[in-house]
Amino acid sequence: MTDLGWIDAAMTSARPQAVAALLRYFRNLETAEEAFQEACLRALQKWPVNGPPRDPAAWLILVGRNFALDEARRRSKQQALPDEEILSDTDDAETAMADRLDSEDYRDDVLRLLFVCCHPDLPANQQIALALRIVSGLSVQEIARAFLVGESAMEQRITRAKRRVSQADVPFETPGAVERAERLSTVAAMIYLLFNEGYSASGGELHIREPLCEEAIRLARLLLRLFRGDPEIMGLNALLLLQHARAPARLDANQNIVLMEDQDRRLWRREMIAEAFALLDKAVRLQQPGPYQIQAAIAAVHARAPRAEDTNWHEIDRLYALLETVQPSPVVTLNRAVAVMKCDGPAKALEMIEPLASALSGYFHFHGLRGGLLMQLNRNDEARVSFDKAISLANTAAEAAHIRTHLDKLMEEGKKRKH
Amino acid sequence: MLYAVICYNSEAVVGAWSKEKDEAVMQHHQGVMAKFAAKGKLGPVARLMPTTTATTVRSGREMMVLDGPFAETKEQMLGFYLFDCETLEEVITAARELVHEPGCVEIRPVMYYHPGVPGLAGEAASGQ
Structure with a gap:
């Protein structure tokens, strides 16, 4: 291959794992990020000449860690840096590192890194911005553009969020089962928020921002690769894929919204739908339903209908009723009302939503x-x-x-x- | 002789490709397929869904169905089947029949399928 696109892809995909491992070593986000940046700079010099390392993440972790350790030593003793060859000579160490990366810790490392971005004191949009910056490695400029704010405002927002996070006490011990489950659900919620920000923008000219949706799907897939047996993470992946599959049909040529019943279903992305069905199939076997699985199941009913009039609204009503018991909220009831309208007519649906008036008075x-x-x-x-x-x-x-x-x-x- | 050619890459890297890049790669593959189909040398081609969709059926003392891909390095890939099933349950039932010896099969849904040309002439060792 003559182009160097592979380096970019390798660094992007190694990033969550590498930054997460460096965070565990240095217990400081700033240091971990700096070490990763430095390792990437070195990779840009080395990889085009030497070819791709066997395990890019292991290489980046090792080189980043060596750099940060030397940096710390240099600061304390004012010694000269070791020369470049020693710093990036990772041939033996890389294999040992790659073996260790297969173990469980790396799973908890990445989860911790994601979890750090979801600090409860941070408002949702700061959590998302932080995750995009730290985990996905988007530039401040890219994030600013996605949120339609100025670059310096976004820079400030991220700096503030980082400061808040660095003061927080995130335990670095391996989490117990309960704590791990809590982290997982917090992180899943952040990924869902990120997706929704792209699916239905909270402001601006563009109604859909595909890059945010794609990034959310990438993070959801990462989470599922780490927690392969978790039915809710399967559900989250299925849900995001099903919603995103409809994107090409959701707006017309003039950027006007096309309602699902009027969409040209031939434009729906069949591969994503098929992948979501496969994941839902797996999740259902585990018989532990949860909100993401139920929402994905609802989206799947739509995806199964060849035409809008074939939609099984009774099934959707049943699933929303289930969701109301698992995760009661006025918005869920509002959505259920659409199914009720289709099954029992507008009067019944109106009756159902009138009590929501005060709770949803500010909801479009x-x-x-x-x-x-x-x-x-x-x-x-x-x-x-x-x-x-x-x-x-x-x-x-x-x-x-x-x-x-x-x-x-x-x-x-x-x-x-x-x- | 019939040959199976198996594609490997890092899923994380492929997952980090942009849509354009993914489409370009698929287009390249389709070009290769068209070329060998025209020569009458192409058998079925499949692109598998990510390993997150995989289920593994392992037989030992008891039959186990596990979420996730085949992950052992002690065992080697010996062959593969393509089944056309309505549900995961159905294909798991089929897979259970295959692992009557101690061993393991991984089930992966297929994302892209090209049937190849009919009546391939290649002779597998015990081919009919």
Whole structure:
């Protein structure tokens, strides 16, 4: 291969493991990151000449660790650095390191690194930014662009988050089973948030930001490779794949939202759907249902329907009812109401969502659905009020435009009636 | 002689490819397939889903079904089957029949499949 793209791919894929191991050695995020950066610089010099090392992660960990140790020694004794050859001569050590990397600790290392980014004091958007910077290795500029904020603002946000995290006391001992499960679920929630930020942007011109979705899927896959037998992590992977599979059909050429029932299903990414089905199949065998598995199962019902009218809404209603018992929330009930509307009509659905009014008064989708139900019941004046409210709460131009099409429809019907 | 050619790479690296890169690689493979299909030399080709979708069936004193890929280095790949099944349960049932000797089979869903050309002329050692 003549191009050096492989170096980039090797470094990106080795990053979580390498930074995580360096964090365990140095117990300091700043040092671990610096050591990794330095190891990458050396890799850029060495690898094109020597070819790829047998285990790139082991190489980067070893070189990074040697660098940081020498750096510490140099600082304390003001000695000269050992020469380049010694620093990057890893031939023997690499094999031993690679053997150790197969062991369990590395799994806990990566989990710890992800968990460090999810400090409970950090607001969700800072957790995500930190994970993208530290675990995924996106540049501050890339993250700033994804969140539509200025680069210096993002730089500040990440620096602040890092400071907060470095003051936190994350235990470095191997976690026990309960603690590991807690970390896993916190990290899964962060990955889900990251995906949602891409799936339905909380602001800006673009309604979907695919790179964020792809990064979330990459992290979810990483987590599943570490915890292969965990049914909820299988569910999370399946859920993200199923949602992302629809991306090519979710917006039309003018960036307007296309509702699932109107989407051209031939555009759905079949490979992702197939992978999600395979994961759900595996998860179901373990018989430990959880929120991610149930949500994935709901998405799977949609993916199985060749046409919108083939959708098994009764199954979706049943699954949402299950989700309501496992993870009760007004948003879950709101989503269930759509299934109820399809099975039992708009009046029943409206009855179901009216009690949510105070809990979801600031939620775009609540007013959008309420307006839609009222419109179906020919209560057009009330529908208009709900739609207006929805527009005022829309997060993106596409959301607002979508509701406007309903309002236009109401206007036209109003005119027709007058004539 | 029929030959199986088995592709290896780091899943983490392949998973870090951009969509464009992945598509370019697949396009390259399709070019190779078309070339050898035209010569009548191509058998079935499959791209497997990631190992996260794998299930392993191992027989010893008892039959065990494990989540995850085959991970031993003491055993070597001896052959493979392709089954067309509706569910994972169905293929696990088939796999159980295969491991009547102590041993192990890994089940991996197929992501991409090309049937190759019909009636390959190659003679496997005991070929019919």
